[in-house]
Amino acid sequence: MKRILYLLEIILGIALFLLAAYVFTSEQTKTISGNCIGFGSVLIVFGIGNLVYSFVLSKEKESALLKQKMIEVNDERNVAIKEKSGAKVNQIMTYLLSAFVIGLSLFGADKAIIICAASLILIKGLLYVLMVNRYARVL
Incomplete structure (x- = not known):
């Protein structure tokens, strides 16, 4: 199929x-x-x-590889590594977005473009608060 x-x-x-x-x-x-x-x-x-x-790939080998992959994906150590790296990337992206907005304003970009870029920082902050509240209730 x-x-x-x-x-x-x-x-x-x-x-x-x-x-x-x-x-x-x-x-x-x-x-x-x-x-x-x-x-x-x-x-x-x-x-x-x-x-x-x-x-x-044979069906048996494919199912064995899929099973091994699911074990690795759900491994606690790998989950912790992914969560920590995701948090660090989020933190770095905040600084990069802030520098980008400051750079746009220093280069004299249109106000609409600066507002759109700055709204990304606000949206990221709002999503952070929403996710913290959601996971505080779930976990």
């Missing part, structure tokens, strides 16, 4: 690629043609990769 889906993925990618080459040829549809080529190429490559992978 999966192999049929992979074949359909390849066929859809080829169809998008051909659609871009023969249907969307005018100057007005250049953007659509580029998108079709891009998405079609991605679908073809992923479809071929998944199809080859399905032939190489």
Whole structure:
């Protein structure tokens, strides 16, 4: 069943690629043609990769790998590492966004752009408060 889906993925990618080459040829549809080529190429490559992978891996080996992966994903040490690294990335991104907003204002960017960038910091702070409250109730 999966192999049929992979074949359909390849066929859809080829169809998008051909659609871009023969249907969307005018100057007005250049953007659509580029998108079709891009998405079609991605679908073809992923479809071929998944199809080859399905032939190489047996069902028993695939289920064993999936089981091992689930154990590693749910391992407490790995979960703690992911949570700590996510918190550190969040902290660094706050500083980077703040520097970005200050840089935009120093370079004389439009006020609307500065407000949009600054609103990202406010949204991040709001999401932080909401998540802390949610996890305080759940855990």
